Amino acid sequence: LYQEGEYELVLEVRRRAQGYGLYLKYDPTLWDEATLARWLGHYVRLLEGVLADGQRRLGDYALRDGAERVQMAGWQGSERGWALTPVPALFARQVEAAAQALAVSDAQQGWSYGELARRSAEVAQRLRAQGLGAGSVVGVCQGRSVWLLASVLGIWQAGAAYVPLDPGYPAERLGYMLEDSGAAAVLSDATHRQQVEALAGGVPVWAVDEPWTGSSTANLESPQAQDLAYVLYTSGSTGRPKGVRISHGALSNFLQSMAEAPGLKAGERLLAVTTVSFDIAGLELYLPLIVGGECVLCAADVARDGRQLKAELERVRPDLMQATPATWSMLFHAGWRNEAGLKVLCGGEALPARLKQRFDELGTTVWNLYGPTETTIWSTLARLTAQETIHIGRPIANTQAYVLDGAGHEQPVGIVGELYLGGAGLAQGYHGQPERTAAAFIDHALGRLYRTGDLARWRADGQLEHCGRADQQVKVNGHRVEPGEIEALLEQSGLVRQAAVVLREGAHGSQLAAWCVPVEQTQGDGWLESEQVRALQGWLGERVPGYMQPAIWLGTA
Numbered sequence: 037l038y039q040e041g042e043y044e045l046v047l048e049v050r051r052r053a054q055g056y057g058l059y060l061k062y063d064p065t066l067w068d069e070a071t072l073a074r075w076l077g078h079y080v081r082l083l084e085g086v087l088a089d090g091q092r093r094l095g096d097y098a099l100r101d102g103a104e105r106v107q108m109a110g111w112q113g114s115e116r117g118w119a120l121t122p123v124p125a126l127f128a129r130q131v132e133a134a135a136q137a138l139a140v141s142d143a144q145q146g147w148s149y150g151e152l153a154r155r156s157a158e159v160a161q162r163l164r165a166q167g168l169g170a171g172s173v174v175g176v177c178q179g180r181s182v183w184l185l186a187s188v189l190g191i192w193q194a195g196a197a198y199v200p201l202d203p204g205y206p207a208e209r210l211g212y213m214l215e216d217s218g219a220a221a222v223l224s225d226a227t228h229r230q231q232v233e234a235l236a237g238g239v240p241v242w243a244v245d246e247p248w249t250g251s252s253t254a255n256l257e258s259p260q261a262q263d264l265a266y267v268l269y270t271s272g273s274t275g276r277p278k279g280v281r282i283s284h285g286a287l288s289n290f291l292q293s294m295a296e297a298p299g300l301k302a303g304e305r306l307l308a309v310t311t312v313s314f315d316i317a318g319l320e321l322y323l324p325l326i327v328g329g330e331c332v333l334c335a336a337d338v339a340r341d342g343r344q345l346k347a348e349l350e351r352v353r354p355d356l357m358q359a360t361p362a363t364w365s366m367l368f369h370a371g372w373r374n375e376a377g378l379k380v381l382c383g384g385e386a387l388p389a390r391l392k393q394r395f396d397e398l399g400t401t402v403w404n405l406y407g408p409t410e411t412t413i414w415s416t417l418a419r420l421t422a423q424e425t426i427h428i429g430r431p432i433a434n435t436q437a438y439v440l441d442g443a444g445h446e447q448p449v450g451i452v453g454e455l456y457l458g459g460a461g462l463a464q465g466y467h468g469q470p471e472r473t474a475a476a477f478i479d480h481a482l483g484r485l486y487r488t489g490d491l492a493r494w495r496a497d498g499q500l501e502h503c504g505r506a507d508q509q510v511k512v513n514g515h516r517v518e519p520g521e522i523e524a525l526l527e528q529s530g531l532v533r534q535a536a537v538v539l540r541e542g543a544h545g546s547q548l549a550a551w552c553v554p555v556e557q558t559q560g561d562g563w564l565e566s567e568q569v570r571a572l573q574g575w576l577g578e579r580v581p582g583y584m585q586p587a588i589w590l591g592t593a
């Protein structure tokens with residue numbers, strides 16, 4: 037028996053009349069019996085493997101026995117046989133069921149399902165009249181109004197795919213996304229049309245909220261599950277964002293799984309706060325439409341301000357809201373206490389323990405959602421009550437998660453490895469980048485898998501725990517940032533020879549810090565001259581969104 041002051045963990049091997057006996061002595065305040073029994077089992081299996089064939093590399097011996105394999109297979113996402121019906125057809129069912137019900141609203145107006153169907157059909161006709169349809173990509177660069185949903189649905193009904201463009205992003209970046217995606221037109225609005233025309237490089241720009249005098253009676257063909265639904269740009273480590281191609285089938289599977297859990301019902305309202313440039317906005321915009329709920333669009337400046345957002349929640353009284361940990365923390369700072377019992381969805385980056393604790397104090401259950409853009413919005417989910425410690429749960433429907441070691445073998449329970457995802461949510465790949473696609477989406481004995489770059493482990497109770505990143509990628513208030521992209525841009529500025537960008541956790545969230553070796557010498561106190569900083573900020577400001585701008589600047593010789 038373990039006694040205080042001894043080694044925390046001791047393996048004793050005793051020779052017996054026949055064979056050996058293995059005994060683990062351990063500090064019971066650190067481990068429980070089940071964990072230690074599992075370890076002993078793994079050790080015995082390793083010894084058996086080595087005795088059977090002593091020529092393999094240590095990492096190549098299986099540790100799990102049949103029972104553990106079967107148990108872990110049961111933790112995968114449930115297999116659902118639903119049809120991967122694209123959103124326009126799922127939406128059409130709701131139009132039939134309740135044409136009068138409110139589908140979408142903004143600060144100015146609300147549209148019923150019938151009205152939204154009419155508006156989106158008009159957008160689709162307009163695109164068809166210009167010869168756009170299956171195989172085309174159309175940009176969406178406009179404010180957050182009811183027209184946003186009419187635009188996306190219209191693009192889909194025309195058979196095309198959309199690329200979301202936040203008008204708040206720098207012109208250079210928007211121009212790059214338009215060009216790289218091969219967008220054939222942009223749907224803007226009266227407020228943003230001129231701005232968009234200036235960056236569109238000759239691509240036609242239409243304001244959807246301006247009257248359209250043309251007419252078209254083109255047949256609208258419903259998109260199929262394998263057709264492209266959207267191209268979403270995310271930070272790329274080599275200095276350029278990369279476009280992730282998501283099919284209608286992947287989006288449909290995701291939304292049908294979300295409709296079950298966390299769940300949204302007909303007549304319920306969701307307050308949508310996320311920029312369309314972040315893939316998780318897809319849940320906010322389309323989940324209500326496939327269940328007969330209402331999407332309430334929150335203005336961008338309101339969503340950024342804790343006090344205004346709190347007031348908006350009190351006015352709208354939604355049933356559900358999804359946001360990043362940064363937004364929920366901001367609401368707490370503004371004095372929000374979830375008096376109305378809102379269903380809380382949180383994701384985009386690791387849920388901080390102190391934020392979880394604040395929810396616990398309110399008695400609010402948090403849905404922790406995890407997933408990369410490349411596997412369609414969210415891939416695992418956990419319902420975290422006060423009793424639960426933080427984890428990312430299990431895969432959603434028709435989705436598999438595997439924790440693999442460096443040789444591609446599944447890790448046993450409790451051992452950290454890299455997280456790979458498979459199933460219905462997998463992207464088609466990166467737009468126009470076959471090599472990058474081949475490197476990230478691999479053919480494995482377990483199927484086609486996306487290599488997430490996240491570290492994870494399975495807990496004994498069948499929940500996944502996120503354990504950080506295996507690479508440099510960071511999150512700034514939920515936004516995915518490859519520091520390498522910023523470093524590459526800084527080095528292209530001609531002002532610095534070399535740059536290193538890292539994330540620093542501050543009292544008010546995370547901030548990026550840039551270390552630069554300037555071409556021109558500084559005064560020697562380590563800091564860059566304020567002029568140098570201004571020049572670098574200006575250079576970056578024209579190329580990257582605000583969240584990618586470092587807050588801390590340091591110079592070294």
Ligand code: AMP
Nearest residue numbers: 383384385386405406407408409502516
């Ligand atoms: P994005 O493609 O922008 O959605 O970013 C995906 C990455 O964000 C994942 O690979 C994780 O590193 C991180 N992430 C997202 N949600 C969570 C979560 N709930 N817990 C921990 N990390 C998360």
